[in-house]
Amino acid sequence: MQAATVPTYHEVAGDAFVIASTIKVLVVFVAVLVIVAMLTLMERKVSAWMQDRLGPNRVGPGGLLQPAADGLKNILKEETNPAEANRVFFTLAPMLSITPAMLTFAVIPFASPLPTKWGVVPMILADLPVGILFLLAFSSLGVYGIVIAGWASFNKYALLGGLRAGAQMISYEIALGLSLMSVFMVTGNVSLTEIVWKQQQMHMWFAVPLAVSFFFFWISCFAETNRLPFDLPEAESELVTGYHTEYSAMKFSMFFIAEYAHVLTVSMLMATLFLGGWDIPLWQGDNMLGEANGAWVGHAPRWWITILTFGAFATKTLFFILVFMLVRWTVPRFRYDQVMDLGWKIMLPAALFAVVVTAATVLALDSFGIEYGWKWAVALSAVNLPMLAIILWVMDKGHTLTGTGAPDEKRRVAREHARARAQSRRVAVPVNPRAPRAG
Amino acid sequence: MAINVRVMKRPKGKSSYVRATLKGMALTFRHMARAAGDRSDLTIQYPDQKKELSPRWRGTHVMEKHDDGRPKCVACGLCPTVCPANCIKLVPGEDDQGNRYPIVYEIDEFRCIFCGMCQEVCPVEAIHVGNHYENAEYTRHNFVYDLDRLMAQTHPVTLLWDPSDPAGE
Numbered sequence: 166m167q168a169a170t171v172p173t174y175h176e177v178a179g180d181a182f183v184i185a186s187t188i189k190v191l192v193v194f195v196a197v198l199v200i201v202a203m204l205t206l207m208e209r210k211v212s213a214w215m216q217d218r219l220g221p222n223r224v225g226p227g228g229l230l231q232p233a234a235d236g237l238k239n240i241l242k243e244e245t246n247p248a249e250a251n252r253v254f255f256t257l258a259p260m261l262s263i264t265p266a267m268l269t270f271a272v273i274p275f276a277s278p279l280p281t282k283w284g285v286v287p288m289i290l291a292d293l294p295v296g297i298l299f300l301l302a303f304s305s306l307g308v309y310g311i312v313i314a315g316w317a318s319f320n321k322y323a324l325l326g327g328l329r330a331g332a333q334m335i336s337y338e339i340a341l342g343l344s345l346m347s348v349f350m351v352t353g354n355v356s357l358t359e360i361v362w363k364q365q366q367m368h369m370w371f372a373v374p375l376a377v378s379f380f381f382f383w384i385s386c387f388a389e390t391n392r393l394p395f396d397l398p399e400a401e402s403e404l405v406t407g408y409h410t411e412y413s414a415m416k417f418s419m420f421f422i423a424e425y426a427h428v429l430t431v432s433m434l435m436a437t438l439f440l441g442g443w444d445i446p447l448w449q450g451d452n453m454l455g456e457a458n459g460a461w462v463g464h465a466p467r468w469w470i471t472i473l474t475f476g477a478f479a480t481k482t483l484f485f486i487l488v489f490m491l492v493r494w495t496v497p498r499f500r501y502d503q504v505m506d507l508g509w510k511i512m513l514p515a516a517l518f519a520v521v522v523t524a525a526t527v528l529a530l531d532s533f534g535i536e537y538g539w540k541w542a543v544a545l546s547a548v549n550l551p552m553l554a555i556i557l558w559v560m561d562k563g564h565t566l567t568g569t570g571a572p573d574e575k576r577r578v579a580r581e582h583a584r585a586r587a588q589s590r591r592v593a594v595p596v597n598p599r600a601p602r603a604g
Numbered sequence: 605m606a607i608n609v610r611v612m613k614r615p616k617g618k619s620s621y622v623r624a625t626l627k628g629m630a631l632t633f634r635h636m637a638r639a640a641g642d643r644s645d646l647t648i649q650y651p652d653q654k655k656e657l658s659p660r661w662r663g664t665h666v667m668e669k670h671d672d673g674r675p676k677c678v679a680c681g682l683c684p685t686v687c688p689a690n691c692i693k694l695v696p697g698e699d700d701q702g703n704r705y706p707i708v709y710e711i712d713e714f715r716c717i718f719c720g721m722c723q724e725v726c727p728v729e730a731i732h733v734g735n736h737y738e739n740a741e742y743t744r745h746n747f748v749y750d751l752d753r754l755m756a757q758t759h760p761v762t763l764l765w766d767p768s769d770p771a772g773e
Contacts, residue, residue: 213639214636494632495628
């Protein structure tokens, strides 16, 4: 029996497929909910440690049961419904927010395929051919929940928060999509399994050869998850808590869960797209794609490889989550116009530029007939790394983030420069009489 | 609209936001690495672990009593007079031998500002402020301590000055 099925490595089909999928869905859903709950604890612990505090440590060993206590509290709390709020949409909004966040885990491969007696089980809930498009569609649906929450609350702060969320999402989704274009052009596919396979074939994770895309994707992900430094929709100092000002108890909790689910999704997504997904670095034994056209592509699947690759995937995801938290508790919030400036004036043109350059590189590599592999990695890195350096340099030198009253400051600096230049050429420059006096 | 806001001049050529951000993140990471696993010892785990109070800490009042259980108070009326928060209520009485004693002696701990002047002014060292601060109650009127309650307090009384160094030098 085993001898007959294992060497051909067929993926599970028929009844076995249904059972395997059901088990996978249940396990992943429960695991994701538990992980999301643990993320809330982790956030509090990490922030506490950064501030030399201890964080929650009363409930359970080391505070491990804190999320359960929080959940219980939120279920038992009173649900308040503002008198003027639109009851239907007010109730609908948290659901709209949490559902897409939960759906997006379906298309992310989290380990190498697992061989069983009944066939090979791919460690992905649904290996959709449109993988990442599905993911983009659903993760951007999450903004509807926020906008509707803000609008239905009948509260000016909530409305402003919702509008900001909408504006921010539109601005950054463009840069996000554009940075993904480079990945699509290199892989020639949008299936996430295929993207992992292509990174294994290139012998380098896309984080280096597509460094610009990685950088922009990362920034956009911060904006997508509505976390600091882009947490304008809930900017506490100016909008109370933004779109969930009027929410209490479990409805508020659902927004909270959705936010952490989003953090988990984008961390997994970044790990998959740019850090090789479940690929173990410097080891070729785990390079496998799955069954294609009736034949097995790649190395033989083994159960211990599945476990190892899952460990690699979890490590990479955890790294991104940790960076999310590190950034949240380090960087202050952008001003609203700075967010829009960064999105439209810097990231959009730079991402477009990067796409064009990457496309030209890929086209050149293709037309020179260079085989896909490490040569592609070297060529793309040679193009992308200097490009990233240039973009960072341009973004850095005070062009992106200028202080309040910047136009005046710029004019003053320009005048001083002009005067200095004129001094060196000994030509008199008239002083602008309408300029505000210093002091 | 603030027009004449003075803007700090930033040295454009030298300031780097990327470097500053990374520096900040390195700092928070260092702190996190140092405290990870709840190793930070700056926190006092309050209900389990209590900070040692200074002997001069002024808290909940104590009324000293004689060995036979009578309060030491002679109802002279100095403490309600000196009290800046006006939180002491005293009704004086006199027994057959002409000894004055308080019929009613109440301190509203809610009004009290714990200045300790009642202890300072007391001629017989009867009323004291004490080294104690945990006096939460469920209702407001429970904060009015009557004579029995003030005498029943067991915590140490405040040392307003060091007897060996009365001038505080």
